[in-house]
Amino acid sequence: MKRFIGFVTKEFYHIFRDKRSMFILFGMPIAQIMLFGFAITNEINNVNIAILDHSKDTETQKIINKISASPYFHIEQEISSETQIESIFKKGKVKAVLVFQNHFIKDLQTKKQAKVQVITDATDPNIANTITNYINAILQNHLQEVNRNNLPTYQIQTQTQLYYNPELKSVFTFVPGVMTVILMLVSAMMTSISITREKELGTMEVLLVSPLNPLQVILGKVFPYIFLSVINAIVILTLGVFVFGMPIQGSLFLLAFESILFIITALSLGILISTVSDSQQTAMMLSLMGLMLPVIILSGFIFPISSMPLPLQIISNIIPAKWFIIIIKAIMLKGASIQIIWKETLILIGMTVFFIGLSIKKYKIRLE
Structure with missing residues (x-):
């Protein structure tokens, strides 16, 4: 014993x-x-919306103030015409536009009813539905306050318009998100075991004494997987378009370029994991446990980032998948050009350079 x-x-x-x-x-x-x-929450918080107020009277201002005071919405900007709506939606920062009709307070007082139009970016149908329901609840709450001393009572009619996904098909969110998750995890896992495999098989010494410099070794490890991952992306997009009816409104060339860029980003991250891991098991654990949850939860694929606490919103900025989901939705659903998504593209390029540079540095350390 x-x-x-x-x-x-x-x-x-x-x-x-x-x-x-x-x-x-x-x-x-x-x-x-x-x-x-x-x-993980189905609620929304601090969602950016825009206001188009044709009436500009005291009643519309009261409603705008009530919406602004709500924790659910943040009034990002006020626009002056309908022509601006699509352009701000394409930028991706604003998720809804609230449009007040002309002579709002006059119609409310004379006809006892007025109209408000809620225009939402329906690339994410769940968020679009939630936004509409929350705005309707705020309007109803305002009416209850107004109608306490009014007989007959006032009414506000809400008209809903959905941009990019009028049928609210969830597949429009599903396909870009799944494509991002698959490319990120598969690409990172494939390369994360590449250098650790050399160590376990005892062939690392051959690389160490070879005339190849660290950059050539890193690029040599990454290049074959670029080809395989591109085939993966083509298969996913083909299934999305022909099986699920996913539209591609933007340029195919731009979509291909951004997909290859994201693949290279994911592969370079996998190489970085490989250089800091001593075994294939460790590399697989880091790539699976360290990437799967952040990619699924903090990329905006399933849960809105704006509803998360500020620390998680900040952390989400270092997740490459977040930026690629913004890019792919903008191209496929909104027909966005590089002028719209240049910032996200530069972020992915910067991440790729950082991962490859750090991988080379770690590889050099092992050479010493």
């Missing part, structure tokens, strides 16, 4: 000394529950 207790005690010492095991046992559950608890 003493031998058994001694053996168990030894195992406890081994576990406590292994920082990775301690992190998996205690760190990962805490990180996951915090991430899921704060990020």
